[in-house]
Amino acid sequence: MSLTDIFIRLGCATLVGLLLGLDREIRGVPAGLRTHALVGLSAAAITLSALLLHESLDADGQTRTDPLRVVQGLAQAIGFIAAGLIFVAKDQVRNVTSAANLWLTTAVGIAAGAGQYTIVLATTALGILVVTVIRLGERHLPRINNDAD
DSSP, X not given: OOHHHHHHHHHHHHHHHHHHHHHHHHXXXXXXXXXXXXXXXXXXXXXXHHHHHHHHHGGGSSOOOOTHHHHHHXXXXXXXXXXXXXXXXXXXXXXXXXXXXXXXXXHHHHHHHTTOHHHHHHHHHHHHIIIXXXXXXXXXXXXXXXXXX
16 A cells, blocks of 8 residues: 555545534534544544554465454444533433534544545535534424423
């Protein structure tokens, strides 16, 4: 794998993290631009490292490694971080969308690290659609008063 390919994969994950974090930043949520960029970059770096280790360690035909275990580890780690973002205040759950957005950024970072650019582009486009466009549409939905229960 060339140095250019490595920088493209890591840069792609960082850029997508910035794009996905933009809505959170604009809304003043603590997990904004830098957090999302770092999550995407770190997910891509760990995935890329696992793939390169797999390639070099399995080159002799004797060693068996499983780079997919890295994806499992990343899923557990980001689940812990995302759970830390969620809290309850005044009987309302807060930051669930930010936690889900970090989860999405991790998934896109993993895809970028693996060089799966079609998945990166499609997931980013759909993620931005959900976080921004659908949020605008939610303003027009009727609200149910849960106090009546």
